[in-house]
Amino acid sequence: MTQPEATKAGEIVFDDVSKSFTSPEHRDSPFYAVRNLSFTVGRGELVAVLGKTGCGKSTMFNLLAGLARPSSGKVLVHGHDPYAEFAWFRGKVGIVFQNDRLMPWRTAIENVALGLELNKVPSAERLAIAAEWLARLGLRGHEHDYPHALSGGMRQRVSIARAFSIKPDILLCDEPFSALDEVTGNALRGEFRDLVRETRATGIFITHSIGEALTLGHRILVFQRPARIAYEAVLGGTPEDEIRAEILRVMGDVEAA
């Protein structure tokens, strides 16, 4: 397979990707959730994605996760196509979805262990790892609770543990910390950054908080609607206030457009 130029530079490559949905009512005018989206993310990079609600961020995640096929353009992760080479990515991708997506018939610890189980980690080992992750996320003592007995934030933490526990190369987090209080959220943000550093994982996280994007990300991408890059900032050089002002200006413009 010949790799395009961009692949060598990036771990994750979006090359002019569009994703449209056709509804029975609008058969001839497809609705674009993502349109001509191009960006790359390097290994070990932590990228924050900002953008207004409904601008196609979750759709971009689905493309990246291989759960949806791009209508046009190319998505490459490690030089492989996540949709066509679906099985190749086993054990490599961890996703924290926007909603917790816990299996109601599994206890907290069994939910965390799901990814390990599907990756064929032996039972005793995966339960030990899962218990460790639950403790790390402040859920010690709730291992054997069913999801309905947990609060929304607790459930979200279980789903974070589920994604992190497989030590993925690529972490995709869709507003992972939005359901948490300030203190827990901050602790988890720290964990998240440490994990990415520790495992050299590449991470993309979607957030609605500019502050979170500024403190956590190495780089910020701002999406317009339909999803494409409206603004990009690398953190470290430019003063944060300037970036914040620019993000607000761009997002305001997007609304006006």
Place this chain on the structure above:
Amino acid sequence: MLPPPDAPTRGTWRNGPRWNYEGVVALVGLAVAWQIASYFFPPFLFPPVPAIAAHVLDIFLSGKTLLDVMATALRILAGLAGAFVLGAAIAVLMGRAPRFSRYAYPLLNFNQGVPALSWVVISIIWFKGTEFRIFFIMLMTTLPAFTFQILDSYRAMSKDLLEMTLSFRPSRLDLLRTLVWPSVLPGILTAWKVNLGNASRVVVVAELVGATGGVGYQLLLQQQVFDMAGAIAWTIVLVIFVLLAQRIIDLLETWLLRYRPVAERTL
């Protein structure tokens, strides 16, 4: 698993089975009304309750009649098991191949309209062995309900959970084990409960195809000798079997679906 002692409501399917006091009152009331009727009508119309009770006891205590009960119970269970396996296979095919489901739907719907008695006649003409005839009748009459129930719960499977599970790239077998099976299990249990009642009604008709034993055969005998107490007693025995089997499924359901939340306030 029994519900916790402080469970807010009693006797609902969510809480699992418990003694339902109103149910006992209703049944005792029926027995009392029957007994009163027995004072005003001749015994071949309304035999007294103690006579019926003695008859029921006889059925359970005599080895020969107990064998009749067991034969019928086995026929019900065999038919249901066959319909379940075949129905599940058809449902999976329908769920996975929309094309196939467009062929299968009208056939199953057509089948649902066919009365049990028609299957009796058909199986007598088609087949020889009594047991096979009965099995065939049971299979054909309970197949659509099983198929539709399982297909419904397969289609109702959460897309969110499917995507989440798929994101881990499971093998097909693992997907079946971790997601599909737990998702369709509630539907399967419901299908068994519903079909158990259907099957007990059909089995006695099926046993008219020349069975030399079983509850249906015994009912026919009672009719020939005009023994009302016997007819009622055999009916009660069959009902007891169905209730027992349903109770077992209820217990199983309470245990298997124990993860379900119980709302404190009910409608």
